[in-house]
Amino acid sequence: MSRTNNGKWIVVLASGPTGPIDTINQQFLGRSDQPLKIFALDLKTGTSAGTPVYPSISTSFAGSLLNSTQDTDIDYQDDVLYIPYVSKADDGTWTDGGVMRLLTGENADPDTWKGSIVIDGIGPLTSSVARLQQKSGCYTDTPSGSQEGCMWLYFATGRYYYVLASDDTADVDDPENQRSLFGIKEPCYSASMFPVPDTECDSTAAVTTNVTDIADVPSEATVNTKDFKGWQIDLEAAGTYTYGGVSSDFSAERVITNPLASTTGIVFFTTYKPYTDVCSLGGKSFIWATRYNTGGAAGALLKGKALLQVSTGSIEQVDLEDAFEENNPSDPDYDPDKPANEDSQGDRRSGAMEGVPPTDQGLSILVPPPGVKRTIHIRER
Numbered sequence: 001m002s003r004t005n006n007g008k009w010i011v012v013l014a015s016g017p018t019g020p021i022d023t024i025n026q027q028f029l030g031r032s033d034q035p036l037k038i039f040a041l042d043l044k045t046g047t048s049a050g051t052p053v054y055p056s057i058s059t060s061f062a063g064s065l066l067n068s069t070q071d072t073d074i075d076y077q078d079d080v081l082y083i084p085y086v087s088k089a090d091d092g093t094w095t096d097g098g099v100m101r102l103l104t105g106e107n108a109d110p111d112t113w114k115g116s117i118v119i120d121g122i123g124p125l126t127s128s129v130a131r132l133q134q135k136s137g138c139y140t141d142t143p144s145g146s147q148e149g150c151m152w153l154y155f156a157t158g159r160y161y162y163v164l165a166s167d168d169t170a171d172v173d174d175p176e177n178q179r180s181l182f183g184i185k186e187p188c189y190s191a192s193m194f195p196v197p198d199t200e201c202d203s204t205a206a207v208t209t210n211v212t213d214i215a216d217v218p219s220e221a222t223v224n225t226k227d228f229k230g231w232q233i234d235l236e237a238a239g240t241y242t243y244g245g246v247s248s249d250f251s252a253e254r255v256i257t258n259p260l261a262s263t264t265g266i267v268f269f270t271t272y273k274p275y276t277d278v279c280s281l282g283g284k285s286f287i288w289a290t291r292y293n294t295g296g297a298a299g300a301l302l303k304g305k306a307l308l309q310v311s312t313g314s315i316e317q318v319d320l321e322d323a324f325e326e327n328n329p330s331d332p333d334y335d336p337d338k339p340a341n342e343d344s345q346g347d348r349r350s351g352a353m354e355g356v357p358p359t360d361q362g363l364s365i366l367v368p369p370p371g372v373k374r375t376i377h378i379r380e381r
Contacts, residue, residue, distance in 0.1 A: 007108075008042070008049075008108045009042075009043035009044070010040050010041070010042065010043065010049050010108070010110060011040070011041045011042075011043050012038065012039070012040055012041075012065065012081055012102070013038070013039045013041065013065075014036065014037065014038050014039070014061075014062030014065060014083055014085075015032070015034065015036060015037040015038075015039075015061055015062060016032075016061050016062060017029075017030045017031055017032050017061045017086075017161075018031070018032050018033050018034060018061070019031065019033075022162065022164060024164075025162070025164045025165060027161075027162035027163070027164055028161055028162060029094075029161060029162055030086070030094060030159060030161030030162065030173065031059075031061075031088075031094050032059055032060055032061040032086075032088075033059065034059070035056050035057055035058050035059065035060060036056075036057045036060040036061060036062060036083075036085055036087075036100075038052055038054055038062075038083070038102065038115070040052060040110035040113070049109075049110050050109055050110030050111040050112075050113075051110065051111060052102055052110050052111070052113035052114070052115055053111075053113065053114055053115060054100065054102060054113075054114075054115025054116075055100070055115060055116065055117055057085060057087055057100075058087075058088075059087065059088040060085050060086060060087035060088065060097070061085065061086055062083055062084065062085050062086075063083075063084035063085060063086060063097075063124075063125045063126040063127055063128065064084065064126065064127050064128040064258055064359070064360050065081070065083065065128065066128050066258055066360050066361055067128060067130070067258070067361070068081055068082050068083065068128055068129060069081050070082070070131050070133075070151070072133065072151065072189070072194040073194070075106075077104075077106040078104055078106075079103070079104060079105075079106060079194055079195075080101055080102065080103050080104065080194070080195070081101070081102040081104070082099055082100070082101055082102075082118070082128075082129035082131070082153065083099065083100040083101075083102060083115075084097065084098075084099050084100075084125035084126070084127065084128060084129055084155060085097050085098060085099070085100060085125060086124040086125065086126060086159060087124075093174075094124065094159070094174075095123060095124055095159075095174055095177055096121060096123065096124065097120075097122065097123055097124040097125045097157070098117060098118070098119050098120035098121060098122055098125065099117075099118040099119050099120075099125060099129055099153070099155055100115055100116065100117055100118065101115065101116055101117075101118050101186075101188070102114070102115045103115070103116075103188075103195055103201070114202070116201075116202030116203075117202075117204055118153065118184075118186070118204065118205050119182075119184065119204060119205045119206075120204070122157055122180070122182070123157030123158070123177065123179055123180070124157055124158065124159040124174065125155055125156070125157055125158075126158065126159050126160075126256055126359070127155070127156060127158070127255055127256060127257055127258045127259065127359070127360075128155075128258040128259070128360075128361075129153055129154065129155045129259075130153075130154040130155070130258070130259040130260060130261040130267065131151060131152065131153055131154065131186075131261060132151070132152045132154075132261045132263070132267075132292050133149075133150075133151050133152075133189075134149065134150045134151075134152065134293075135148075135149050135191040136148060136149065136191065137224055138150035138223075138224045138293070139224060139225055139226040140185050140186070140187060140189055140190060140226060141185075141187065141226040141227065141229070142187055142188060142189070142190060142196040142201075142203070143187070143188070143196060143201060143203055144190075144196045146226040147189075147190030147191070147192070147193075147196060147226075148190065148191055148192075149189060149190045149191025149192070150185050150186075150189065150224075150293075151185070151186040151189035151194070152183055152184070152185060152186075152230075152261075152292055152293065153182075153183070153184050153185075153186055153205070154181075154182065154183050154259045154261055154267050154269075154292075155182050155259065156179065156180065156181045156182060156254075156255035156259060156269050156271075157179040157180055157182075157254065157255065158174070158179045158253075158254025158255040158256050158271075158272070159173055159174050159254065159256065160172075160173050160174070160254065160256045160272065160274065160356075161173050163274070165278050172251040172274045172276060174251075174252070174254065175238055175251040175252060175274075175276070176237075176238050176251070176252055177252060178234055178235065178236075178237050178252055179234075179235045179252060179253065179254040179255065180232050180233060180234050180235060181232070181233040181235065181255070181259075181269050181288065181290070181295075182207065182230065182231070182232050183230055183231050183232075183267065183290070183292065183293070183295055184205045184206070184207060184229060184230030184231075185205065185228070185229055185230055186205065187201075187203040187204070187205050187229075188201035188202075188203055205229065205230065206229040206230065207229060207230045207231065207232045208227070208228055208229040208230060208231075209228065209230070209231045209232070209295075210231070210232050210233075210234065211231045211232065211233055211294070211295040211296065212232075212233050212234040213346075214296065214297065214345070214346025214347075214348070217231075217291075217294050217295060217296035217297075217346075218231075218294055219294075220293065220294065223293045223294050224293070231294065231295035232295075233288075233290070233295055233345075233348075235252065235253035235254065235255075235271060236250075236252070236253040236273065237252055237253075238250060238251050238252045238276070241273070241342075241343075242342060243284060243342055243351075243352040244329075244340065244352070245329065245330075248275060248277065248280065249275070249276040249277060250273040250274065250275060250276060250283060250284070251273065251274045251275075251276055251283075252273070253271050253272070253273045253286075254271065254272060254273075255269055255270065255271050255272070256272055256357065256359050257269075257270035257272075257357045257358060257359060257360070257361070257362045257363060258360055258361045258362070258363075260361070260363050260365060261292065262365060262367065264301055264367060265291060265292045265293075265298070265301055266289050266290070266291065266292065266298045266301055266302065267289070267290050267291075267292050268287060268288065268289055268306070268363055268365060269287070269288040269290070270285065270286070270287055270288075270308065270357045270362060270363050271285070271286045271287075271288060271349075271357075272284070272285050272286075272356060272357050273285075273286075274356075282310075282311055282312070282354065282355050282356050283355075283356060284352040284353065284354065285308065285310055285316075285352070285353045285354075285355060285356065285357040286349050286350055286351075286352060286353070287306055287308065287318060287323070287349070287350040287363065288345070288348055288349050288350075289302060289320070289324055289348060289349075289350075290348055296346070296348070297324070297346055297347040297348050298324070298348075299347070302320040302321055302323075302324060303320060303321055303367060303368055304320050304365060304366045304367035304368060305317055305318065305319060305320060305365075305366045306318040306320055306323070306363060306364070306365050306366075307363070307364040307365075307366070308353070308357060308358075308362060308363050308364070309358065309362065310353055310354065310355030310356060310357055310358075311355040311356035311357075312354055312355040314353075314354070314355065316353050318339070318350055319339070320365075320367075322338045322339055323339050323341070323350040323351065324341070324344055324347050324348060324349065324350055325338065325341060325344060325347060326341055326343075326344040326347065327339065327340055327341045327344075327351075328340070328341070328342045328343075329342070330342075339351050
């Protein structure tokens with residue numbers, strides 16, 4: 001929090017689920033008997049550094065805070081912290097949630113920090129919030145009017161804490177609710193100032209375009225206007241699906257792994273579909289790759305490799321250039337030299353991988369380095 005020598009470093013923690021334990025199946029149910037709590041500790045002493053002011057969200061708990069801070073002006077003082085959370089829905093299930101922002105004002109005293117809701121009521125968020133900054137060519141509708149610059153926030157809904165045995169089926173955590181991927185503009189951001197107009201900015205974000213159908217993906221010109229707030233992709237519902245020639249029953253697709261935003265302009269999400277058969281362990285994992293601002297296919301930007309270790313112990317290596325192309329083994333134009341992909345969701349989703357993906361950060365991307373923008377070699381003729 002300070003750029004001078006011997007500066008002050010603050011550790012921020014948030015309360016997690018408190019239980020309970022299902023004593024018959026010995027499963028942790030992922031709930032909370034208290035409001036979401038935020039703690040700010042002095043890294044040097046471990047003692048409390050202060051108490052931020054933030055909204056009270058009853059019976060809730062935080063998701064992953066890994067890589068959750070953003071220094072928007074790169075002055076070595078974090079400006080904001082994004083906190084995903086899970087909350088209790090009106091029907092008594094733990095299937096609601098959203099994202100909170102905690103603005104620091106670049107002040108080393110957490111007593112001055114202000115929290116507010118970015119978005120709520122979209123479903124449980126157990127994975128972290130990824131971000132990309134675009135300082136020019138894009139506009140945001142802020143409390144101060146249209147401002148040049150966009151900070152894109154990426155997050156996705158889903159939870160997976162337990163599987164309870166019930167007759168010949170598995171009682172999977174959150175089995176039926178349809179979950180989604182999100183890419184939205186931070187309404188408090190501009191390239192010249194963050195937040196806008198000051199640390200009191202508490203604007204909520206919105207989603208203006210559902211791009212589940214690839215035909216609905218907007219143009220680059222559209223997403224760069226202030227009227228475009230963000231995009232949403234709905235994941236597959238529970239049902240029977242065929243992968244590798246084998247049909248199985250699955251619970252709804254969801255996200256339990258942290259998203260990864262790349263400066264190449266691609267955002268990666270790892271999704272998971274659990275089996276519903278009690279005799280079938282695990283499920284299928286997928287990688288989504290979307291254009292950062294439109295939610296569309298990444299296309300020619302996809303180069304390099306992706307590495308993902310799943311619960312089977314296998315380290316899956318995915319060739320990004322081929323993995324997201326539709327390549328259904330049941331089609332007459334199937335190419336056996338390329339990875340099978342029964343449903344690429346508009347060239348945005350990889351083929352299925354057997355096993356459960358890791359929680360927190362589990363996806364590694366190996367891509368060519370960006371251009372260095374300087375002369376490497378001159379040859380005289």
